[in-house]
Amino acid sequence: MTEVAALSVARILDRCTVLGPGARAVIWVQGCPLRCRGCVAAETLPFEGGTAHEVSELADWLCELPGIEGVTLSGGEPFAQASALAALLDHVRSRRPEFTAMAYSGFRYETLRRGEWDRRALLRRLDLLVDGPYVASAQHGLRWRGSANQRLIALTDRYAHVATEPDASAGVEVSLEADGSLSWAGVPPTPGFREGFEERLAARGFVLRAEARREA
Numbered sequence: 001m002t003e004v005a006a007l008s009v010a011r012i013l014d015r016c017t018v019l020g021p022g023a024r025a026v027i028w029v030q031g032c033p034l035r036c037r038g039c040v041a042a043e044t045l046p047f048e049g050g051t052a053h054e055v056s057e058l059a060d061w062l063c064e065l066p067g068i069e070g071v072t073l074s075g076g077e078p079f080a081q082a083s084a085l086a087a088l089l090d091h092v093r094s095r096r097p098e099f100t101a102m103a104y105s106g107f108r109y110e111t112l113r114r115g116e117w118d119r120r121a122l123l124r125r126l127d128l129l130v131d132g133p134y135v136a137s138a139q140h141g142l143r144w145r146g147s148a149n150q151r152l153i154a155l156t157d158r159y160a161h162v163a164t165e166p167d168a169s170a171g172v173e174v175s176l177e178a179d180g181s182l183s184w185a186g187v188p189p190t191p192g193f194r195e196g197f198e199e200r201l202a203a204r205g206f207v208l209r210a211e212a213r214r215e216a
Contacts (some may be wrong), residue, residue: 007058007084008050010043010076011183014065018170018186020102020128020144021159022069025062026185029085032077034106038136040194044076055084059091062099070100070127078103083118089125100158102128109153127156141169141189 013026028041030050039045062071071092078085085103092099103122105112109131112119123129130144131151138147143166145152152167154160172186172193182201188194 005084006052006054007081007088008047009053009058010041010050012053012058012061013175013183013185014061015068016072016173016185018144018173019074020070020072021100021162023067024102025065025068025071026074027058027071028074029076029078029081031080032075032106033080034077034133036106036134036136038139038191039134040188041075047080050076055088055091058088059095062088062092063095069098070102073101073103075104077106079105079107079112079115079119079122082116082122086118086121086125089122100127101125102130102159104130106133108132109151123155127154127158128162129153129155136191139191142187143167143170144187146187 007027008030010028010030011026012028015023016026017023019026028044030044031047032039032045035045043049062068071089073085089099089101103126107115107119109123109129112123112129112131129152131153132147132149135147135149138149140146140148142148142150143152143162152162154162169189170186172184172188174182174184176182184197
């Protein structure tokens with residue numbers, strides 16, 4: 001496949017336990033064409049505003065993380081940068097063959113399978129997929145998903161067991177960054193989480209920076 005030099009990234013997180021199996025790194029890409037009503041990460045939707053990261057740079061970062069079993073790709077829409085993400089996974093697995101990959105997509109699995117070559121290439125490299133758009137009226141506290149229409153699809157046998165495990169919310173994690181800012185990650189189990197969370201923080205004198213407001 002054609003090598004892609006860079007990804008437009010909204011945020012990266014070196015360790016997370018609420019966006020997929022085990023302890024995972026997370027990459028939120030910048031840009032999404034779908035514009036789901038009620039998206040709690042609206043700042044990741046425009047294709048402008050992300051930070052360019054070289055694929056090789058991100059591969060080095062992932063390979064050097066200790067105690068991480070894989071990466072979760074979120075956004076934004078990962079399949080809008082499918083070629084670069086497929087190249088990233090190839091780079092990482094050339095050095096860490098056991099490294100797993102999970103992705104979120106607002107597109108249905110069937111649509112991705114019929115899509116352009118780059119989307120099919122990324123799909124072939126995934127172990128786990130959460131598909132479908134977020135639907136606010138179907139908000140539900142499911143494992144790693146925001147609404148009941150979204151599916152958790154095991155694409156390899158590495159995570160085939162997740163279908164037999166409890167399908168309940170994994171919750172959210174709050175992190176204190178080195179610069180003193182707060183960030184959070186996860187799939188809120190209830191509507192209006194972001195607004196309520198930020199209001200409670202503000203009442204205590206804390207403000208989340210815009211670039212720290214990210215979820216699945």
